[in-house]
Amino acid sequence: MKNRVKLASAAVAAAFSLTGCYVVPVGPDGYPRFYVPVEQTANPGQPQAQPRASGQPAAPAALQARLYPVNDVATQTGMVDGTVTNMMSGKGRFQLSYRGELLTGEATRVSGDARKGVASAYGPSGSYMSCEYQMHTPYQGAGTCSFSNGARYQVHIGN
Numbered sequence: 001m002k003n004r005v006k007l008a009s010a011a012v013a014a015a016f017s018l019t020g021c022y023v024v025p026v027g028p029d030g031y032p033r034f035y036v037p038v039e040q041t042a043n044p045g046q047p048q049a050q051p052r053a054s055g056q057p058a059a060p061a062a063l064q065a066r067l068y069p070v071n072d073v074a075t076q077t078g079m080v081d082g083t084v085t086n087m088m089s090g091k092g093r094f095q096l097s098y099r100g101e102l103l104t105g106e107a108t109r110v111s112g113d114a115r116k117g118v119a120s121a122y123g124p125s126g127s128y129m130s131c132e133y134q135m136h137t138p139y140q141g142a143g144t145c146s147f148s149n150g151a152r153y154q155v156h157i158g159n
Contacts, residue, residue, distance in 0.1 A: 058088035061138065065096065067145055067153035074151035084119070084157055086138055094119045094131075098147065101127050109135075119145075131155055 067080040082096025084107055092107035105121030119131040126148070133143025133155060140158035147153075 060088060061086045063139060063157050064159050066156045070154050071152045073149060074153050077151060088138060094121050098127060101125050103127060103129060133157065
């Protein structure tokens with residue numbers, strides 16, 4: 001009887017010693033902060049992630065933004081190209097040329113939701129735009145943009 005109790009105790013102790021809980025540090029952008037080899041994160045058509053040590057923020061990523069018209073005012077201008085630089089901190093820089101004017105601004109993630117964000121840009125002649133978007137990954141997202149002249153666009157972010 002004593003041998004069975006010892007054997008059962010040893011089996012239970014072994015089972016508990018093999019289970020565990022992992023704590024993964026998460027940054028303000030909602031993504032884990034740990035070293036990931038590049039070959040495990042490579043996705044065709046997306047920028048290569050650089051390996052980083054624990055606690056180091058990811059390097060900024062320059063992403064293409066393509067705006068497609070969704071109303072008659074926007075159709076007059078057609079598709080618009082721009083760039084978004086994701087700083088990997090919940091902030092980004094936004095820049096595009098619209099009707100011959102360079103609009104620059106910023107993108108910011110919405111508090112409480114690491115994937116949703118807003119972007120605003122302004123040009124020297126008074127043109128402006130506002131966007132709402134959702135990032136599916138740090139390198140890809142979509143949303144809508146409205147311009148001061150009434151044009152509305154569907155925006156696709158990512159390379």
